[in-house]
Amino acid sequence: MKKQWWATFTAGTFALIFMLPLFGAIYTSLRTDNAIASGPFVWEFDQGFTHYRNAMGAAGYDFESFFKNSIMISTGTVILTTLISLPAAYSIVRLGFGGAWLLRIALGLRILPAVFFIIPFYKLFTNLAIVDSVRGLVLANTFVNLTLALLIFSSAIKDLPYEIEEAAHVDGAGVFRILRSIVFPLMGPGLAAVGVLTFIFSWSDYLFAVVLSSSEATPVTVGAANFVTSYGVRWGDISAAVTLSVLPPLIFATLAQKYLVKGLSSGAIKG
Amino acid sequence: MIRQRKDKVSAFVLASPLLLFLSALVVWPIYLGIKTSLSRDLLSEFEITPAGLDNFKAILSTPDFWSALRFTILFAVVATLLEGLLGFLLALVFDRKFPGKRTLFSMVLVPIMIAPSLMAVMYRLILNENIGIIPGFLQKFGWDISIFDQKYVFFTLVCLDAIQYTSFAFLLVYAALQNIPQEIYESAAIDGARYRQVIARITIPILRPALAIIAMLRLIDSFRTFDTIYILTGGGPGTSTQTIGIYIYKTAFITGDFGMASAASVTLVLLLAPLMPWIIKQFRLDVK
Numbered sequence: 001m002k003k004q005w006w007a008t009f010t011a012g013t014f015a016l017i018f019m020l021p022l023f024g025a026i027y028t029s030l031r032t033d034n035a036i037a038s039g040p041f042v043w044e045f046d047q048g049f050t051h052y053r054n055a056m057g058a059a060g061y062d063f064e065s066f067f068k069n070s071i072m073i074s075t076g077t078v079i080l081t082t083l084i085s086l087p088a089a090y091s092i093v094r095l096g097f098g099g100a101w102l103l104r105i106a107l108g109l110r111i112l113p114a115v116f117f118i119i120p121f122y123k124l125f126t127n128l129a130i131v132d133s134v135r136g137l138v139l140a141n142t143f144v145n146l147t148l149a150l151l152i153f154s155s156a157i158k159d160l161p162y163e164i165e166e167a168a169h170v171d172g173a174g175v176f177r178i179l180r181s182i183v184f185p186l187m188g189p190g191l192a193a194v195g196v197l198t199f200i201f202s203w204s205d206y207l208f209a210v211v212l213s214s215s216e217a218t219p220v221t222v223g224a225a226n227f228v229t230s231y232g233v234r235w236g237d238i239s240a241a242v243t244l245s246v247l248p249p250l251i252f253a254t255l256a257q258k259y260l261v262k263g264l265s266s267g268a269i270k271g
Numbered sequence: 272m273i274r275q276r277k278d279k280v281s282a283f284v285l286a287s288p289l290l291l292f293l294s295a296l297v298v299w300p301i302y303l304g305i306k307t308s309l310s311r312d313l314l315s316e317f318e319i320t321p322a323g324l325d326n327f328k329a330i331l332s333t334p335d336f337w338s339a340l341r342f343t344i345l346f347a348v349v350a351t352l353l354e355g356l357l358g359f360l361l362a363l364v365f366d367r368k369f370p371g372k373r374t375l376f377s378m379v380l381v382p383i384m385i386a387p388s389l390m391a392v393m394y395r396l397i398l399n400e401n402i403g404i405i406p407g408f409l410q411k412f413g414w415d416i417s418i419f420d421q422k423y424v425f426f427t428l429v430c431l432d433a434i435q436y437t438s439f440a441f442l443l444v445y446a447a448l449q450n451i452p453q454e455i456y457e458s459a460a461i462d463g464a465r466y467r468q469v470i471a472r473i474t475i476p477i478l479r480p481a482l483a484i485i486a487m488l489r490l491i492d493s494f495r496t497f498d499t500i501y502i503l504t505g506g507g508p509g510t511s512t513q514t515i516g517i518y519i520y521k522t523a524f525i526t527g528d529f530g531m532a533s534a535a536s537v538t539l540v541l542l543l544a545p546l547m548p549w550i551i552k553q554f555r556l557d558v559k
Contacts, residue, residue, distance in 0.1 A: 007369035014361055015378035018434055021390055022381065024397035024404050040407035058530035073272050088289035102286070105549050109297065111547050113495050115516040116536040119307055119523050120300030145294050150289075175281035204386035206498040207516070213526065221388040225502050228392055235402055242392050253384040257377060264383075264439075265446030 022246060029239035036235050046259070051167065051240035066223030067182050069134060070249070071205055073219055076138035077202040078195050081149045084142065085194070089153035090179055094165070103154060106147045114144065118211045125212055132214045140212060141202035148201075149194045152263050156190030193263025196256040203249045220245035282481035314527030326534035335510055336535055339518035346514065347424070347493035350432045355486050357433060358440025363470070365441075366448050383439045390435055391502035421508050428500060428512060435499065436492075440485055447481035448474070484553050487546070494543065515539055 028036060029051050037043035086182050124129070130136035160183065169180050193228040206221045208232055213222065224242050253260050288363065311322040330336050365376065382390070397403045400416060409416065418427045458471050475482075497516035500506070506513035506521070512520075515535070523532035 004367060004369040007364050007367060008371050008375070010364050011369070011379065012371070014357075014437075015375050015381075018379060018382050018438065019395035020404075021397055021434070022385070022500035025393045027404075028396060028402070036402055040402055040404045084288045084292055087285035091282045091285035095278055095285070097282040097286045102289075105293075107551050109436070110549050111491055111543055111550055113516070113536075113539055113543065115495065115497065115519050116540055117300055118302060119529055119533050119536065121296075122523075123303055123307070123529075124296075124300060127519040132519070139296060142292070146289075146292070146354065175278060175285070200384055206386065206388035207520075211520070221386050221498075224392050225388050227394055228502070232499070235396060235399070238392070239396055242389055242396070246389055249386075250381065250384045252376060253380075257380065260380070260383070261442060261446070264442055 009263050016197075024242075025239040025246075027239075028235055029243050031236065033236055039109075041135055044192070046236075049240075051236040051244070052237070054237045055241040055244060059237060061241070062218075063220075063223060063227075063244075066218050066220045067136075067244070069213075069217055070219040070221075070245070072134045073137045073141060073205075073217070074199045074202045076134065076251075077141040077145060078198045080138055080142045081145045081198050082191065082194060085146060085149040086153050086184075086191075087179065088149055089157055091181060093154050093157045094162075095175070096233065097260055103150060106150050110147050114207055117143070118207065121208065122211055132216045134217050136212050137205070137209060137217055137219070139207040141198075141205055144208070145198045148197060148263075152193050152266060153187070153190055155266050156187060156193075160186055189259060189262065192256055192259035193266075196253055196260050197263050200249045200253055200260075295550065304533050306537060307529050308537045310530050311406070312529040312533075322530060326530045327538070330531055330534045330538060333531075334498050334517060335513070336515075336538075338510060339513045339515045341541075342511070342513060343494060343496070343515045344430075346429065347490050347494065350436070350493050350496075351486055351489040353429060353433050354437045354440045354489055355482070357437045358442075359381070359444050359482070361437065361441045362444035362448055363474075365445055379441065380438055382435050383442070385435075386498075387435055388498040388502055390431075391499040394431055396504060419504060419508070421511060424504065424512055424522075430498070431499060431503070432493070436489065440489060443485045444478065444482070447478050447485075451477055466531075480553070487550060487553070491543070491546070491550075494539075 030045050030049075031042075032044050032046045032050075035042040046118075055061065055063050061106070088102070092099075092102050119138075125131045125136045125139075128136075130139070164182055165178050168182055172265070173181070203219075204221065206225070208224045209217075209219050210225075214220070218226075220241075222246055227238050227241060309322060309328055310319050311325070312319045361379065365372065365379075380402070398405050400406050400417065406418075416423065418424075455473060455477075456469065459473060464472070467470050495516060497520070500512055500514055501517050501520070504512045506517045519532050519535050519539075522528050522535065
């Protein structure tokens with residue numbers, strides 16, 4: 001069959017446009033301040049990665065702590081979301097808890113705009129004294145990701161062969177034992193899908209972070225946006241900081257791309 | 272299999288973290304949100320007093336609220352149509368074998384993995400009038416325009432939104448395309464159908480339910496647009512690109528009027544509520 005180069009060309013054009021912002025950031029981050037200031041097409045590259053060293057602490061920005069916060073918030077959210085939704089999905093699917101209505105309610109949440117929750121969360125978190133803490137942002141992001149995780153886990157559990165669980169039950173294994181020793185080890189793909197999507201989406205959160213953090217728990221999203229307003233002309237340092245901020249979810253998701261695709265198209269709903 | 276009483280207890284125990292979380296971080300906040308919308312609750316005043324429907328009356332007669340709502344709906348509809356169309360076309364391109372397909376597939380998915388707010392910072396970088404690549408190019412071709420000018424800002428923001436979100440539409444359409452059995456296409460080919468006919472008569476009708484869901488989800492999500500526009504324009508020039516999300520955020524945390532902002536949130540939810548049963552039905556959630 002004839003090679004379809006036109007398809008390569010079309011897909012390549014889309015890919016190029018989609019990646020242009022990232023290429024632009026990397027390009028700027030590698031150029032000298034002088035070149036950046038003289039115009040976008042002055043080719044003069046910085047040999048010592050000065051902008052990256054500045055972003056990582058050499059110039060006294062707080063960027064390093066934003067980075068740590070993002071890692072802690074995203075990892076914490078993945079763990080909490082899994083701990084809450086996996087047992088619940090098992091209970092709903094296999095033990096018939098609440099029938100389909102629990103899933104329906106969770107799905108209904110998908111339609112409520114997150115912005116509705118910023119004021120109640122701010123008030124609630126102030127009362128609990130968890131404003132501007134990593135714990136608080138983990139809770140807020142778990143709220144955001146719960147629906148998708150429940151849907152992915154439910155459909156993954158539905159796909160497991162029931163016979164194994166039944167056999168274990170006949171042999172006298174209790175529900176918790178079955179969940180721990182049979183279901184959990186078979187949930188690899190589902191766990192990977194929830195893990196990668198929850199990680200990306202909590203890394204991406206801006207709205208809750210901007211409302212619920214002020215300095216201690218600020219993640220990279222808010223940090224980078226503030227960076228632009230407060231250090232407006234240091235474009236080299238900004239682009240290095242943004243490039244670094246984009247990398248962790250990008251690497252993680254590219255490695256787990258199979259699960260990302262499957263999770264998004266089966267759970268099919270987070271955007 | 273006979274369900275035992277013990278099973279019912281374990282079912283409840285396993286679901287209890289979810290129930291606890293939903294009560295504390297969904298049910299209670301919804302109550303708080305409604306209560307705040309019915310109160311006089313200003314950052315500048317210590318006391319919070321009941322206000323009946325005052326906030327709702329005020330919000331419904333605020334021009335900024337209505338213009339934000341109008342902008343949000345217009346933006347959501349235009350962006351959804353554009354992203355749906357581009358995503359669909361791109362999915363058709365990918366629905367065949369071609370050189371470099373795997374690498375390009377990974378590259379096309381990259382925007383999904385980038386936070387919208389970080390994307391917005393990168394947009395500011397490449398669109399900056401003095402140092403940006405895009406204005407640099409435009410100037411080379413003699414186009415000296417400011418793309419965030421009142422005249423172009425809507426178009427600019429829709430294009431930037433499409434760069435971020437076309438991938439989502441693409442991925443979902445592509446997944447749906449893979450479910451169409453190959454035999455249908457083969458028999459159409461035997462009958463001598465042309466590509467355009469196959470798309471119009473076979474692919475689109477089969478995909479219609481999936482396309483409806485994808486469009487609805489994109490529409491709902493466009494309603495939430497906040498990060499990118501807030502970082503790029505702050506809602507300006509003036510209030511011309513203020514989304515409902517930006518309006519609520521600013522009313523609460525910059526003007527300091529929690530009551531008004533909550534009333535706007537409640538109104539927004541009431542406007543979206545009629546879509547809820549439709550969405551839930553589309554997903555056909557069965558437990559078995």
